[in-house]
Amino acid sequence: MSLFWIVIRRLAEIEERMATSKKVITREEWEKRLNDVKIRKEDMNKLVMNFLVTEGYVEAAEKFRMESGTEPDIDLATISDRMAVKKAVQCGNVEDAIEKVNDLNPEILDTNPQLFFHLQQQRLIELIRNGKIEEALEFAQEELAPRGEENQTFLEELERTVSLLAFEDVSNCPLAELLDISQRLKIASEVNAAILTSQSHEKDPKLPSLLKMLIWAQNQLDEKAAYPRINNLSNATLEDPTV
Incomplete structure (x- = not known):
């Protein structure tokens, strides 16, 4: 052998x-x-409340607060504002989302250039989606190109997005994922996390980690x-x- x-x-x-x-x-x-x-019931209740608050289930969080007596660590009213921003991005209303973020806290975008670029990039994507080619080119040149000159990563992302204009049928091009709903959800999650961080709250719920x-x-x-x-x-x- x-x-x-x-x-x-x-x-x-x-x-x-x-x-x-x-x-x-x-x-x-x-x-x-x-x-x-x-395991203390109090700790379990806090875990549930943390999930509801972080994920933005404001009505469920309010009902759970009344039933369990568990107080959230942030004002529940701010959840509605945060969810309004998230919904705006998910619906493609990026300009409205930016205004809502600034109403909540102008420092969020002032201190997070990557988030602001991604929101502006999503605005460009929405213009391309809606066939506003001239407006898209003007927006890319005036708003995004200067940021790309300062950051190589931003420049690469901008070039990739502008490449959508080279295809007649963008739905079947190699970069079609930029127009997928998952792209909106990605940016919405990024905005949601930034708002939570600005409120001194964890950006991710504890339950999935457990x-x-x-x-x-x-x-x-x-x-x-x-x-x-x-x-x-x-x-x-x-x-x-x-x-």
């Missing part, structure tokens, strides 16, 4: 031993361990034990361990 096959066989034997040597934790034992972990930590922890534990695992995060059902 060749050395290669000897090594392969030995690795297979080691892997088999590791698999069979895993500790098996029954559902009963696992549930007992979970029940031993005490779910990512759960997945990571389970992957680490998989190497050492067989246990009731949560495979479907939407219903958090424990599944019996497989050996």
Whole structure:
């Protein structure tokens, strides 16, 4: 037998031993361990409120505040203003979105040149989408080109956007993703995060991060034990361990 096959066989034997040597934790034992972990309802409520506030569910946040007595860490009235900005971007009304941001806090765009450029870039995209070619060229030259001269990354993004004008059918061109709704959503999320940061609030909700930590922890534990695992995060059902 060749050395290669000897090594392969030995690795297979080691892997088999590791698999069979895993500790098996029954559902009963696992549930007992979970029940031993005490989590305060107050902390759970704060986690829910954090998600509602960050994602902008103002009506749900207000109802949850009344039902649970959990106070948000920002004024709920500001959520409506933030969502109005986000909705404006998602609908392609970028100029209106910029005005609303400045009404909230002029320093947001003054201190974030990248965000302002991306909003202006989206304005250019909307002009191209609506077939306003001359207006698009004038806007790119007067508003975006000077910023591109100061920043190489901005210049590359501007050149990529202006390249849309070279295609008669922009819906089928290689840069069609710039006209996709996902582009608007991307900029809307960037604006939303900037507003939250200006309000000294986390720009991302804590709940998704905790779910990512759960997945990571389970992957680490998989190497050492067989246990009731949560495979479907939407219903958090424990599944019996497989050996």
